[in-house]
Amino acid sequence: MxxxxxxxxxxxxxxxxxxxxxxxxxxxxxxxxxxxxxxxxxxxxxxxxxxxxxxxxxxxxxxxxxxxxxxxxxxxxxxxxxxxxxxxxxxxxxxxxxxxxxxxxxxxxxxxxxxxxxxxxxxxxxxxxxxxxxxxxxxxxxxxxxxxxxxxxxxxxxxxxxxxxxxxxxxxxxxxxxxxxxxxxxCSLPPYQTACGVADTISHVLEFYINGLEDTYLNNRIQESVMRTCIEYGLKVLQNPNDIKARGQLQWASILAQNGISQPGNGWTPMHQIGHVLSARYNLAHGASLSIIMPAWMKVLSHKRPDRYETFAVNVCDISAQGKTKQELIVAGIEFFRNFLQSLGVPITLSQVNIPGSEINHIIADAVRISFGPDNMLSCVPPVSPEEAKNVLRAAI
Amino acid sequence: MxxxxxxxxxxxxxxxxxxxxxxxxxxxxxxxxxxxxxxxxxxxxxxxxxxxxxxxxxxxxxxxxxxxxxxxxxxxxxxxxxxxxxxxxxxxxxxxxxxxxxxxxxxxxxxxxxxxxxxxxxxxxxxxxxxxxxxxxxxxxxxxxxxxxxxxxxxxxxxxxxxxxxxxxxxxxxxxxxxxxxxxxxCSLPPYQTACGVADTISHVLEFYINGLEDTYLNNRIQESVMRTCIEYGLKVLQNPNDIKARGQLQWASILAQNGISQPGNGWTPMHQIGHVLSARYNLAHGASLSIIMPAWMKVLSHKRPDRYETFAVNVCDISAQGKTKQELIVAGIEFFRNFLQSLGVPITLSQVNIPGSEINHIIADAVRISFGPDNMLSCVPPVSPEEAKNVLRAAI
Structure with a gap:
């Protein structure tokens, strides 16, 4: 930290x-x-x-x-x-x-x-x-x-x-x-906007959970708290839009995710930088851009931070470690999360929002121009190259 | 909430x-x-x-x-x-x-x-x-x-x-x-003061975890985050007082425990009210008064909020639920926590700090006078009577 x-x-x-x-x-x-x-x-x-x-x-x-x-x-x-x-x-x-x-x-x-x-x-x-x-x-x-x-x-x-x-x-x-x-x-929000909000909230802490600094034990636990709240209540508000207690939990979670308390001393939001390009080029809802990027990012880059993805599976997705190798746990966590997003009704692929694979080079060129550093890398732990970023989007086709 | x-x-x-x-x-x-x-x-x-x-x-x-x-x-x-x-x-x-x-x-x-x-x-x-x-x-x-x-x-x-x-x-x-x-x-703090600080930090969120309002899912998860941090790093700083990363985690935990973020919309600190009497009457360190009260309080009053004590055992103390009844889990959680406090070197009984059982009536009389409500009950969920408070201290002899 x-x-x-x-x-x-x-x-x-x-x-x-x-x-x-x-x-x-x-x-x-x-x-x-x-x-x-x-x-x-x-x-x-x-x-x-x-x-x-x-x-x-x-x-x-x-x-x-x-x-x-x-x-x-x-x-x-x-x-x-x-x-x-x-x-x-x-x-x-x-x-x-x-x-x-x-x-x-x-x-x-x-x-x-x-x-x-x-x-x-x-x-x-x-x-x-x-x-x-x-x-x-x-x-x-x-x-x-x-x-x-x-x-x-x-x-x-x-x-x-x-x-x-x-x-x-x-x-x-x-x-x-x-x-x-x-x-x-x-409460009167359409289901799609509600779901995009849940995806956005998760992204605000997941960014730091999988891309942030080391030695952030307490912050990671708080990030888990926010993500678990989204998973606990996300589907509930879609099933019952007037569940005011669930709405309250989700709203307080969205605030704690982004008021600084979940990630003090940590500054990386690499997935957001690519998400902003998707929103700006294709007028995609912010949360939807992130629901597409998150599972693909995790699939392509989990090998770089296996410990973080392992605790994600256990502490956030509530997957039992028993009888599973570390790699199996990691894969199960990402799969659970992808399914959760899908059940919310937010897109998890580029094709669902009609962005063809041929756009990937243009998207990453924009991201590099706007958000990559002078070293041509996207800031996070560890930094992400333009080629890796393209691989993420390829995994999202 | x-x-x-x-x-x-x-x-x-x-x-x-x-x-x-x-x-x-x-x-x-x-x-x-x-x-x-x-x-x-x-x-x-x-x-x-x-x-x-x-x-x-x-x-x-x-x-x-x-x-x-x-x-x-x-x-x-x-x-x-x-x-x-x-x-x-x-x-x-x-x-x-x-x-x-x-x-x-x-x-x-x-x-x-x-x-x-x-x-x-x-x-x-x-x-x-x-x-x-x-x-x-x-x-x-x-x-x-x-x-x-x-x-x-x-x-x-x-x-x-x-x-x-x-x-x-x-x-x-x-x-x-x-x-x-x-x-x-x-870092230069004596072990006893360090340990009292850890006990105090835990008490600030445990109060709300076991005595606070219902429908506080996210807050409870954050309270767990603070307590887990104390358990993760409490003994580490005693073993290596210069472990600056551990010191940092404990200090940020102590701040988040009491800056309002862990318990918004919740206002009960009943254990503290009895702890203040112990400190004032016998000049006991604040954290030590709480390390004595907490395990006794939990033992005597857990039957009133069994669900909270069950999640305490699983989510805070990391006790496996497998093969245990709910009651066994609750008892195991309290036992784990009592042992943790003991290993920190803080007192967990009145006799360790030379307060005889004959003082209990005086202690609770002071607490009633200063902190109990006009209904003669100590505010929390559910409220605690003077007799119950005495039973807590009797369990701490």
Missing amino acids: NNFEFYNPVKVVFGPGEIAKTGIEAAKIGKKALLVTYQEHSFFQGLIDRITLLCKNSGVEVIPFFEITANPLIGQAQKGVEACKKYGIEFIIGLGGGSAMDAAKAVAAGVKYPGPLWGMVASRHHGTSFNFPHEALPMMMIPTLAATGSEMNCCGVITNEATTEKSYFWDPCLYPKVSIVDPELT | NNFEFYNPVKVVFGPGEIAKTGIEAAKIGKKALLVTYQEHSFFQGLIDRITLLCKNSGVEVIPFFEITANPLIGQAQKGVEACKKYGIEFIIGLGGGSAMDAAKAVAAGVKYPGPLWGMVASRHHGTSFNFPHEALPMMMIPTLAATGSEMNCCGVITNEATTEKSYFWDPCLYPKVSIVDPELT
Whole structure:
């Protein structure tokens, strides 16, 4: 484990019914908010009306900004910045899944950012051509999806429509001031989005479990806790979408997966870097890009970290070690996990989402350009070469 | 799981060698600090000198206040408040274990507290005769012991020497601004203190594991992660006190056990309430009071939550369920845990610390007076009566 700084000042107001506190919490931040959410928002118009009314009753004016799409674009954030300036906005409310919350972060930071907004986004991570933001308007997040954990971290992901580059921006100024995390808001989510969220949550800790540093005993146990929670409750919420206890467990898991507590002193998300390319090139849901990559990655690269994959099989997948060789255990764990993802209804192959094998070279070329290091390797333990990354995608055809 | 608010804005600077950042971090807070630590501090005079020099080199003046004892007293905190006023102190540095850090918190809050300091401490928890503090000087903590997690929470425990009442005070104003958590500082700790710290860490999550609310799947898994880390590394640091990786794992475990992440929406620490009486009446180390209570509590009360004790045996103690009845598993888990505590060298009976059985009525009378509710029960799931509490101590003779 590396030395680290842990700092996460977000206040999370958690539990069924907590949406009722939106107005009270908003009024603590300011009097005029930009409500950032999706272009297509008819499915939760009632929620938008309720939030607007709660704010109004607490003396907070809400200006609508309904311009965001899945895999949000830097141009959308730019429009939001202009709206903030036009209306004298004091703070931002991000409502929706990771796309809406990340766009809200880009708007909040964009208002204070000198120069073109894309300058705040990491591209070619080891380069020096970008500058993370250092100031932002205060934010309140209201997630309607358990997935990215954006409501309790200081990171966002956004796409440059001109270059189809998708990458992240990060700074402590991007911590929301408060997040209203009400699992009831996730109950009306379609099964596919729910399942993508589960896959995304798992990926956020699996990345570190199989690709992170050594000497991280406690962190690995916490990562297992998050993954076991996803496996325990993932199918339950698909069978009974209104199982509010299960929704709550999944949502708290998605937050702990990405608020820094599961992987302090550890910084590698190599699978995400390839996933971002899939999302940006083919407008694939973030969780779906990861559900395709994860089992293939594990199959191709497990021989490099056999101990981690062995404990994955036993501690996460609950597979008995009795009568199995280490290799058999590893294979059984990956197989169990692949089947679990399949039962969730998320894609586990490129062909399921109509991406032909002939695209693999283009995909990895993009990943190399955006995310590989100056040594032409993808950062993780051990580092992954472009050829290995191609082999992963070949195993996912 | 209840609804909850999670908020913890402490910046933790973690890792071997991080003590070197003390001056830089101190200078971000102010120019004049009161260094609160033990009366008996000769064993880390070198550390005190280093901290003082690091601060001086960063332009921060350090005024010594070396008046604290184990199980710190409200009168000591009062003296610290007077020193703050006399010297125009801007912030507090707490150096040491839980006693020093909690006393530092009492001083920091005491400077701003209207009325006698004991008024800020909860006594008879359900009463209205106390008022938690709401303002405090900023604080930096430098723990030299992995145990209470005081460096990343907003709670302190202190004793009233006039009444021998020991109880807690709590408020978000008591979050340290920054904590320098350098596991190297714990390497010189005597084995007994190290072992008491391990027992204390376990107790902070075991309380909730066996006495907390239902529907806390993820939290229970995280509690198991903390306990497994203590079991994995507890004996290792006793065998090799300079095992810095093990020290680091134990210290991060002690922090996660008590920073709110292991038990959000859950509020019961019944064993601690009895432990505080043992410490206050007989000046027993905090961890030792808990190592005596825990196995006896489990033995006497396991029949009330058999499912929790069963998963404790399997998931924490790694006992195979094969060929065992549920009851046999439960007994084996408690036995394993009792033996583990014994191998750490902490006491597991009252007689080991020379407390005769004839004291039990007095001990529980104190606990009832200070911590039981208006219904004369000790809050937990399910609540514990005075007679049951006496039975626990009888099982610990």
